[in-house]
Amino acid sequence: MIDAYYWPTPNGWKISIALEEMELPYRVVPVNISRGAQFEPEFLAISPNNRMPAIVDHDPPGGGDPVSVFETGAILIYLAEKSGRFLPTDLRGRMEVLEWLMWQMGGLGPMLGQAGHFRFYAPEQIPYAQERYNNEMLRLYGVLDRRLEGREFIAGDYSIADMACWPWIITYKRQQVNLDDFPNVKRWYKALQQRPALRRGYEVGKEFGKPTGDWDEEARKNLMAQANPGKQ
Ligand SMILES: N[C@@H](CCC(=O)N[C@@H](CS)C(=O)NCC(=O)O)C(=O)O
Structure with missing residues (x-):
């Protein structure tokens, strides 16, 4: 099983789409970036860049400890290699x-x-x-x-x-x-x-809300925090 740390945004959709296309079993762990979940220590342990998405694969190819991956490019390569699909081998x-x-x-x-x-x-x-x-x-x-x-x-x-x-x-x-x-x-x-x-991938988490739409004050604070560390 793969835990997908996710919120419905363009970067999040890359991964929900890939997981659906590759038919890999996964469960969504919501990371509400408009409420600062990307700064929680447990999430930072997986994704030190305080950005989602990230994944933890509890059943990695070859067995062993779970594998965690952040950065969507790396995640897509990991999932393609795990599933053997959507990335040519030649x-x-x-x-x-x-x-x-x-x-x-x-x-x-x-x-x-x-x-x-x-x-x-x-x-x-x-x-x-x-x-x-x-x-x-x-x-x-x-x-x-x-x-x-x-x-x-x-x-x-x-x-x-x-x-x-x-x-x-x-x-x-x-x-x-x-x-x-x-x-x-x-x-x-x-x-x-x-x-x-x-x-299906694009629909994942529709019910969570739209952080890419209008920001309220708290969302503004959380999403601007990285850009303006002094203003947190
Ligand atoms: N290069 C990163 C970008 C990820 C990214 O920017 N995610 C945004 C949402 S689309 C995020 O988590 N933002 C939280 C924040 O800005 O604090 C990737 O491809 O994984």
Whole structure:
């Protein structure tokens, strides 16, 4: 059994989608990031970066002590290797998937995160930051769009690279991105949306609430704590 330390956000959905797609048994341990659960010592022991998601696999391949993993890129690789699915084993196919997974981890996720932060959550309007991250977001949409030209999936067959990117594209409306400007992304996004396992993964924890939506005062305090340690 895998414990999934989770809250329904783009990074959380990557893992709930992967667990559903791979048909691995798991149970959800809610980490309410708008109430500061990511700073609890028990969670920090698993995820020292005070970010969710993280997993603990009580039945790791080869047996032995439970394995805990934080960072969604590492979690996706772990789950793909455990299940033997969605990550090719041949050198070239594997590297292609890992390239795009790393592109998501270092580019698409962080830049869209910052674009949203400066537009919707920052206590002051900073046009330079808003423009910089908005431009970077649109540039990355363009990169993905060119990659998907003539391709059904990001790298070979459906893989953990698609599972990493899709939950970030969900935010397009809120981020005011016109998907018609990125027709290949739009086709890929809508096609994946039809996958029953992906839909199940996206539904996990719907009842918990929406920390990526409007923040109340306490959520603001908890989610800004890392950025403004002096203001906690
Ligand atoms: N690079 C990390 C990012 C995880 C991340 O940023 N998670 C957010 C939710 S989407 C979080 O836990 N935020 C809590 C906070 O900012 O204190 C990963 O891929 O696992």
